[in-house]
Amino acid sequence: DERMVLQIQITLYGDDERLLMARDITRLHRLEQMRRDFVANVSHELRTPLTVLAGYLETYADNADQLPPRLARSLAQMQGQTTRMQSLVNDLLLLSRLELEQSGDDHAPLDMSELLESVRHDAAALANGQQQISVEIDEQRPLLGSEQEIRSAVSNLAYNAVRYTPAGSQIVLRWKACGPGACIEVEDDGDGIDPEHVPRLTERFYRVDKGRSTATGGTGLGLAIVKHVLLRHDANLEIDTRPGQGALFRCVFPEGRLVSPRLNHDA
Ligand code: ADP
Numbered sequence: 128d129e130r131m132v133l134q135i136q137i138t139l140y141g142d143d144e145r146l147l148m149a150r151d152i153t154r155l156h157r158l159e160q161m162r163r164d165f166v167a168n169v170s171h172e173l174r175t176p177l178t179v180l181a182g183y184l185e186t187y188a189d190n191a192d193q194l195p196p197r198l199a200r201s202l203a204q205m206q207g208q209t210t211r212m213q214s215l216v217n218d219l220l221l222l223s224r225l226e227l228e229q230s231g232d233d234h235a236p237l238d239m240s241e242l243l244e245s246v247r248h249d250a251a252a253l254a255n256g257q258q259q260i261s262v263e264i265d266e267q268r269p270l271l272g273s274e275q276e277i278r279s280a281v282s283n284l285a286y287n288a289v290r291y292t293p294a295g296s297q298i299v300l301r302w303k304a305c306g307p308g309a310c311i312e313v314e315d316d317g318d319g320i321d322p323e324h325v326p327r328l329t330e331r332f333y334r335v336d337k338g339r340s341t342a343t344g345g346t347g348l349g350l351a352i353v354k355h356v357l358l359r360h361d362a363n364l365e366i367d368t369r370p371g372q373g374a375l376f377r378c379v380f381p382e383g384r385l386v387s388p389r390l391n392h393d394a
Pocket of ligand 1: 334
């Protein structure tokens with residue numbers, strides 16, 4: 128579009144003086160839009176060839192016992208890397224959709240008990256008995272939001288809790304009142320995160336320990352996705368963690384995002 132984008136800055140001097148500065152950031156804005164479109168297009172275009180590759184590799188892997196062991200090992204490696212690339216491309220595509228598309232069209236009252244229970248189920252499969260995962264519901268009001276987006280945010284937090292905590296850890300998924308609003312909490316009692324890393328955790332591809340994150344199947348985009356989903360729901364992410372003390376990720380939703388119970392249905 129041909130709109131002009133201005134950045135306005137107002138500085139106060141004493142009681143009655145103001146300095147107003149306007150900067151034309153139209154070009155910057157347009158470049159940013161082009162970057163987003165580009166990432167969205169590239170990730171979309173990469174999906175089909177990756178699906179084809181993964182399909183062939185799976186066929187060969189099914190018959191691995193008929194192959195020379197060295198070839199079978201290389202195939203397994205290729206399959207692993209293809210899956211990794213598919214996760215990356217899917218996360219990149221999801222992230223650019225979150226940035227580009229308008230939100231609100233698919234917002235509906237969400238039964239949080241059902242949603243958290245289903246995320247718990249998937250996370251438990253990933254944990255494979257290594258961690259205990261439970262759900263606590265202390266808030267009855269449904270959340271008004273996109274089921275797909277909220278599910279993806281909570282899944283990312285829950286999968287992280289599984290991937291970055293040692294065996295025997297406890298993980299809790301919670302929906303509870305927070306002031307006048309409500310929040311989703313994902314808490315673990317694992318090793319926690321050094322405070323110096325916390326401010327940067329939601330940046331794309333930021334990892335505390337790159338080697339470990341790659342080995343656990345992370346794309347480095349999980350918390351960036353969480354942040355963008357929350358932005359689209361007027362919510363904030365609070366991260367409370369200390370090394371050795373576990374990690375608490377809290378998504379705080381304002382009161383306006385909660386559906387109040389209707390007292391009289393027949394009126
Ligand atoms: P990744 O794909 O690497 O998991 P994320 O954006 O989801 O990317 O997470 C960023 C980093 O935050 C991770 O690499 C990990 O170091 C750290 N992290 C996230 N969740 C936890 C947690 N529950 N406990 C400890 N570290 C965590």
